[in-house]
Amino acid sequence: MIPSDHFTRFYNEVFKFLEGQGEEHLKEYWLEISKNQEKHTLELFKSKGLQGMYEYWDHIREEENCDMDLELNDERLQLKMNVCPSLSKVLDNDAEPMKRYCDHCAGWIGPIIDKVGYHLVYDVIDRKKPQCVVNIFKDKKEAIKQEKKAKLLMGWPSKKK
């Protein structure tokens, strides 16, 4: 068994293989993971909107031991990841980290947020540091404003323009 604690290091090896095959291979895999994650998120996000998203990431914050601040208001949910356990483990690793490891996160979250009609702005800030800021807006105009402030904005397969 690869322990659940070590999943991200396994994930890292999968990413390195797929990156070697080409960008489209990585994107196809992220979409597959996104479909898998729909089982845990889609109904909750559809039925409760931002509140449902808050509940999901509040649960993740505890279960994955994240140092993360969550802030919810009527128009926006913000996830401020102070120390990401996923990238932290990949960096604390005897195998080489994939340089774009962070990209997978927007790669699976983005398509789900699109599906439920909200607008994701994913600022990775710096791929070498285990921190990021994610904003999810009801209003597309607010998302576009936020995108302009991002230091390293992430895209995802079939991102809406």
Place this chain on the structure above:
Amino acid sequence: MSEKISNKNDLRYNDAGNVHMDFHGATNTTIEFIIKKYGIKIMDDIFFKVGKEVYKDLRENIKKGNIKMLAEHWDHFFGRENSEYKIELDKDQVVLTVKKCRAYEHVKKIAGFVSPNFCDQTIKTNQALSEGTEYVIDTKILGEASCQQIIRKKYDT
């Protein structure tokens, strides 16, 4: 006579805190995706990389004859996931018997389908851990969510 397992603090990866079992669901999805698109050899190669590179320290310890480290690794992580298991540790052999693997059971519960290759992660990673050492790790599937993993010196009967 069995020895006691201790010194888990020496493990290269010594995780603590909560456990996110849903990651096993993502492993299951990944195994199905990779095998369907690229074939089983590629999946095996990735597991070999995990065994040789991610678990480099564990492998180095096995090379030096310190198989107790593998017993500590098994005890730490099967314990954290609340599996039902038993470890018998002797000088030249460690036997891990998993009566109920929570990883397997969790995937069955959340996904309703467990890849027929789900346990390859154990079989292939174990093979990689012992390759090039004086030891061999045999993984025998005993039934659903149950297996036995034995590390022993090569050529022992």
